[in-house]
Amino acid sequence: MQTSKLRPVFCLLINKNFTRNITVNNTVVKETEETIPQGKPWREIPSLPSLPIIGQLHHLLPGGFLYNLSSMEFMTKMNKTYGPITRFDPLFGAPPLIILFDAESSAQILRGENWMPERPGFLSLQYYRNSYKKNKSELAGLLTDHGEKWKKFRSMVNPAMLQPKTIKLYSETLDEVAQDMITRLKSLRGEDNTIKSKLDVEINLWSLESIGVVALGDRLNCLDPNLPENSPARKLINVVHDFFTVSEALDFKPSLWRYISTPIFKRAMKVYEDQENLTKYFVDEAIKKLKTKNANADEERGVLEKLLEIDETVAHIMACDMLFAGVDTTGNSVLFMLYLLASNPEKQDKLREEIRSQHETRPYLKACIKESMRLMPVVSGNLRKTTKEYNVLGYNIPKGMFVTFAHEIMSSMETYYPRPKEFIPERWLVGKEDPLYYGNAHPFTTSPFGFGVRGCIGRRIAELKIETFIARLVQNFKVEWFGPPLNIKNSSLNYASGPFNFIFKDV
Ligand code: HEM
Numbered sequence: 001m002q003t004s005k006l007r008p009v010f011c012l013l014i015n016k017n018f019t020r021n022i023t024v025n026n027t028v029v030k031e032t033e034e035t036i037p038q039g040k041p042w043r044e045i046p047s048l049p050s051l052p053i054i055g056q057l058h059h060l061l062p063g064g065f066l067y068n069l070s071s072m073e074f075m076t077k078m079n080k081t082y083g084p085i086t087r088f089d090p091l092f093g094a095p096p097l098i099i100l101f102d103a104e105s106s107a108q109i110l111r112g113e114n115w116m117p118e119r120p121g122f123l124s125l126q127y128y129r130n131s132y133k134k135n136k137s138e139l140a141g142l143l144t145d146h147g148e149k150w151k152k153f154r155s156m157v158n159p160a161m162l163q164p165k166t167i168k169l170y171s172e173t174l175d176e177v178a179q180d181m182i183t184r185l186k187s188l189r190g191e192d193n194t195i196k197s198k199l200d201v202e203i204n205l206w207s208l209e210s211i212g213v214v215a216l217g218d219r220l221n222c223l224d225p226n227l228p229e230n231s232p233a234r235k236l237i238n239v240v241h242d243f244f245t246v247s248e249a250l251d252f253k254p255s256l257w258r259y260i261s262t263p264i265f266k267r268a269m270k271v272y273e274d275q276e277n278l279t280k281y282f283v284d285e286a287i288k289k290l291k292t293k294n295a296n297a298d299e300e301r302g303v304l305e306k307l308l309e310i311d312e313t314v315a316h317i318m319a320c321d322m323l324f325a326g327v328d329t330t331g332n333s334v335l336f337m338l339y340l341l342a343s344n345p346e347k348q349d350k351l352r353e354e355i356r357s358q359h360e361t362r363p364y365l366k367a368c369i370k371e372s373m374r375l376m377p378v379v380s381g382n383l384r385k386t387t388k389e390y391n392v393l394g395y396n397i398p399k400g401m402f403v404t405f406a407h408e409i410m411s412s413m414e415t416y417y418p419r420p421k422e423f424i425p426e427r428w429l430v431g432k433e434d435p436l437y438y439g440n441a442h443p444f445t446t447s448p449f450g451f452g453v454r455g456c457i458g459r460r461i462a463e464l465k466i467e468t469f470i471a472r473l474v475q476n477f478k479v480e481w482f483g484p485p486l487n488i489k490n491s492s493l494n495y496a497s498g499p500f501n502f503i504f505k506d507v
Contacts, residue, residue: 039391042398045098046082047089055089071490072380075099075406085393098403103416103442105392106405109384110444114452118146118385120402121492124250124257124265125324128272141317142457143324150454157318157457160306167460169302173213174465178472180223181206186476187225189504199500200335201241207331208240208323210465215322216279217286217304236278240327242271244492252492279320283312303461322458328493329378330462334469335486335496336376337368340423341474342481342502347425352474352507365467367425370438373448375423378493380408382450408494411446477504 048056048065059065066074078086084102100106110117122143129140139145139153160166188195188202195202205222212220220233227234246268250257257265286304307315341348347368354364382405390397397403412420417427418435427436449456456462473479480503487497 036389036391036396039394039396042087042096042098042395042401045085045087045395047087050089072408072488072494075101075380075409079406079409085395095400095402098397098401099406100392100403101406101409101413102393103410103444106407106410107442107444108392109386109390109397109403110382110405110451112390113384113387114454116147116151116387117452117454118387119383119450119454120385121383122247122251122324124247124268125272128269132269133273133276137313137317139314139317141321143321153314153317154453154457156310156314157307160303160310161318161457162460164460165300166303166306167464169300170214170461170464171468173219174210174468175472177206177210177213177219177223178469181209181469182472182476184223184225185504193503193505195500195502195504198498199502200331200496200498203334204241204327204331205237206469207327207334207465208237210469211322211326211330211461212236212282214303214461215319215326216282217302218282218289220282232278232281235274236282236323239271239275239278240323242267243275243324244328246271248491275323276316276320279323280316283316283319287312322461325456326458326461328495329458330465332378332493332496333369333373333462334466335500336378336494337372337466337470338473338479338502339481339486339496340372340376341368341470342479344423345478345480347423348474348479351425351470352478355471355475362467362471363429364425365471367428368470369463369466370428371423371425374411374417374446375421376488376494377408377411377446377448379448379450380490380494381406382447405444405447407445407447410444413445416441416445476507478507479504 048059050056051058060067062068066077069077078088078099079101084100085105086099086101087096088099089096100109126140126144129144130136139149142150142153142157145153184205185195185202188197190196209220209222212218212222220236221227222233222237246264249255249264250268255264256262257268283304287308290305290308301309304315304319307318341351351364351368354362384403384405386397386399386401386403388399410416414420417438424436427438430437432439444451449459449462481501482503483499483501486500489495489497
């Protein structure tokens with residue numbers, strides 16, 4: 001296994017005094033109290049020079065070192081210039097961001113924070129839920145709660161969200177959605193087998209329709225070409241679309257909303273409120289239907305039914321979070337994977353062969369998903385706010401610091417993976433003797449669904465959605481790509497951005 005060259009030194013430095021086990025639902029994690037060896041102060045972590053008052057602002061201005069860079073270009077440049085650990089001081093008193101490009105150090109913090117991990121983000125949604133809205137509930141949701149509140153909510157919903165036999169219940173309906181989407185794509189194709197309408201918007205419709213089945217217990221019919229403009233489903237499509245626009249403007253770009261009520265802030269509060277009300281409408285509809293259903297005590301119940309058994313508020317909150325977190329993530333993952341398959345036709349043929357063989361297990365499909373998430377992840381890195389002090393690579397990182405783990409950069413480093421920039425699903429299947437064997441890479445290099453007790457609660461649902469849809473796509477189309485590489489917009493997520501130069505030929 002490849003690890004940081006510094007690891008032995010730091011293992012020796014850390015003096016473990018005391019360990020205890022803690023359970024978050026069924027997951028036992030070890031909390032270790034450590035005597036932290038004194039290293040250099042965090043302010044000495046290599047970083048851009050600062051000026052009085054404006055700090056590092058001038059680097060972002062025209063002519064500056066970081067001017068006009070995408071977040072990926074920014075990360076790459078910082079890594080090349082400063083090495084495995086660096087620091088960026090944002091503006092206006094926001095906490096500094098420590099960036100790690102070293103898998104072993106990332107493991108040190110992610111494991112150390114695996115008791116009640118805090119992942120900052122979605123601040124405007126958090127504000128809406130905790131301060132703005134009128135009828136606040138004690139628990140706000142996994143995306144925005146922290147500490148004991150988060151732990152309480154997560155422990156309640158884990159059994160409903162993570163059990164494989166519950167998720168398996170959706171195989172058939174998700175396949176129906178996938179087939180409906182194939183029909184829709186065929187109807188959108190022009191004579192040259194390309195799709196002129198916005199493919200990202202189309203794929204998000206598939207994604208919303210699929211997650212709706214789980215979160216809201218029924219088909220929304222988003223794929224219906226005659227969906228009425230004022231129908232609740234159409235309104236939900238619009239709100240899900242708007243959510244990312246407003247949250248990006250408020251949470252990921254400099255904005256004054258914390259001080260004054262800007263127009264985009266007002267719009268965001270309305271979008272969050274509409275999303276909540278529409279979700280409530282669909283959950284109430286599902287409750288009505290469930291009441292008329294002949295309950296069979298032996299029948300495995302679905303996610304929404306299990307959540308409703310906890311209580312209606314929990315089901316409603318969890319449905320809101322599923323709609324927030326489960327649409328763009330899965331939609332863009334499919335677009336990235338489709339692009340990689342179109343750019344690697346021999347891998348696509350191999351995958352088609354496996355799908356056609358109708359075997360119960362599909363190891364190559366799973367390997368293609370892992371490989372595309374390594375190479376083109378939709379979440380470029382994970383984030384934690386430290387709840388204790390660390391010594392990382394010789395620097396003291398105090399409690400309360402924001403640390404980000406640059407997985408997308410790490411997973412394309414030769415230090416970790418041979419031929420890192422190539423799409424080689426086989427690396428996830430070959431044995432230990434093969435140099436490509438994935439197990440030779442440090443396990444914290446790639447981490448598409450995050451880590452530990454705070455890791456993605458929708459992972460199994462996402463994987464089933466993607467497997468089902470990609471299988472149908474490859475079964476129906478030979479997908480090709482022409483022209484320059486796919487554009488990627490780095491934002492809160494990595495978004496596939498047009499032009500979508502796919503050719504969908506019938507097979
Ligand atoms: C390919 C698709 C997806 C990817 C790559 C993805 C990735 C992630 C990542 C990286 C995190 C942060 C984990 C951490 O901090 O350790 C996360 C959290 C979360 N995801 Fe996903 N996700 C996906 C799909 C979904 C879906 C379909 C749902 C809903 C069913 C969902 C619901 C959530 C929720 C609620 C959280 C917050 C969990 C918590 O804080 O306890 N995600 N996801």
